[in-house]
Amino acid sequence: MSALSQGKSVAFVTMGCAKNEVDSDHMALRLRNAGYFIADDPEQADVVVVNTCCFIQAATEESIEAILEVAGYESIASGASRLVVAGCMPARYGADLEGELPEASSFVPCASEESIVEVVDGMLGVERLPGDGAAVLVGAGTEEAKVSAYVKISDGCDRFCAYCTIPYIRGRYHSFSEQDIIAEVQRNVDLGAREIVLIAQDTGRWGQDFEEPSSLAQLMANLAERFEGTWFRVMYIQPEGVTDDLVECVASHDNICSYFDIPFQHANERVLRSMNRRGSAHSFLELVSTIRERIPDVTLRTTLIAGYPGETEEEFEELLDFIEEADLDYVGVFAYSREEGTRSYDLDGQIDEEEKVRRAQAVRDLADTLSSARIARRVGSTADVVVCGFEEDGQPFGRAMCQAPDVDGVTYVDGGEVGDVVTVRIEDTLFYEMEGSVIG
Ligand code: SF4
Structure with missing residues (x-):
């Protein structure tokens, strides 16, 4: 791991679907393995990667808005930090995009995401010895747990x-x-x-x-x-x-x-x-x-x-x-x-x-x-629920097997810690959400 990359931070802004989330996670993992800190706040990071989506026009417009918002940060506008546009937009629009977005320092299409460490190293002037900080997906202990x-x-x-x-x-x-x-x-x-x-x-x-x-x-x-x-x-x-x-x-x-x-x-x-x-x-x-x-x-x-x-x-x-x-x-x-x-x-x-x-x-x-x-019609039935988090008022919520993450509803429960799988009797529903009591 290069000592020079330590102390430097990279933040991700991810647009689009879960597949893009996975790609951002993999890029973050490569960077983390190479000694970079993955920051939560893009305004404080040395490099911000906007991982774009453009499968339909509406998604393209949202990605452009996100890029322009990041480009407007004081840190980016002043040149203290760098902006990378990654993912589907560089893959779809190629060189045309480079002309349209001079605010970005680099463009990394989906097929080149494995080179993210080299791209960020190049921007920040980080030099590595051969074999130093090789970006393999072996896992780094500091990654956030996800249920x-x-x-x-x-x-x-x-x-x-x-x-x-x-x-x-x-x-x-x-x-x-x-x-x-x-x-x-x-x-x-x-x-x-x-x-x-x-x-x-x-x-x-x-x-x-x-x-x-x-x-x-x-x-x-x-x-x-x-x-x-x-x-x-x-x-x-x-x-x-x-x-x-x-x-x-x-x-x-x-x-x-x-x-x-x-x-x-x-x-x-x-x-x-x-x-x-x-x-x-x-x-x-x-x-x-x-x-x-x-x-x-x-x-x-x-x-x-x-x-x-x-x-x-x-x-x-x-x-x-x-x-x-x-x-x-x-x-x-x-x-x-x-x-x-x-x-x-x-x-x-x-x-x-x-x-x-x-x-x-x-x-x-x-x-x-x-x-x-x-x-x-699920009221009165029982379901296993994996507890995913807590509402602001402290009420736990999770998802049953009938609820996929991000697209379906959630189940509100009255007990359990994040990551627990609890058995719940469903007592009420409201549109796509369910509510129930833990019975085991
Ligand atoms: S072409 Fe597009 S919509 Fe059709 S299966 Fe492939 S990804 Fe899905």
Whole structure:
């Protein structure tokens, strides 16, 4: 470890989804292993890394706002500290971005994030001897404990959905090795994680690109059996990735959350084909009923797009009918965002903004009604809850297996310490939140 990097601090401002959080954590870990202090307050840091998101226009605008806010700090504006723009925006916009943001000292696209130590060293004039401060993800004891930790199992995507920028930003699909995933799970468990959430752009494809192919079901079973006291949850399983083996694996392991997050995106077959996706309302309903037959208390989440180019009023009605019939536990919805460089950008039948927002809101309203009724039916049941923190008034809250971090609700409880898993009788619900008493 270089003595010169000690005493220097780096802060992260992370935009976007959990996958970006993981990337920021990895960059922070490399920097920490190389002797840097990871600061909480970006205004006090020697270097601020803004890890950006730009999968849709709204996310790009939020990232630009964050960059400009950081650029306005006295420390950055005076040149005393440096600004690094990392992640999806440099990957998508490349050299164009460098011309637009002269406030930034460096740009680090997703594919180059492993070089963060060299970039920061270069800015601060830190020199290392060969082998000094090598940035390997071995774990540093000073990292903050997290009750729930995200672990990325692959990156990139080969599906090229017609509306999506991710394959252009993140590149081709590649699974991470099982060995690396186990090491990353172990690192988080050692830090105190009680729940591991496996994420990727396309988790269900994990292992199929290996010379000796494997599967998500195999990975989940191995992890669940190796880390018996840890909850496992998997997000973003494309419909084709929900295999019988995976359903069986989830059903047969108590420490794998009975929770499937399946982005259907739409239900009308013509719209799905135009999106370059497979499936139909019929096949999705069959999938939902197959899962529920095998796991009656399963929790199901999806993501949908409303107002896709050419979506007729009838096709939109079919989407609403599907939502009603599928009666899912959680539904996330986006109004279609027209992104340059994607195939749907040039499609005829672009729908005006107001109408897209109206359709998305109609999906949201219907989903809110159905979801809150489903959650209310949990009153009187018992659930294991992992305690995640305390409200300002001191009341503990946590999450049951039916509640994924960041996207679903929480459960308020009347006892327990952070990291405890307590058994709770659910006594009340309010929209997406539950409340209950500890009974064990
Ligand atoms: S599967 Fe997801 S990440 Fe991949 S192209 Fe489709 S929407 Fe984008």
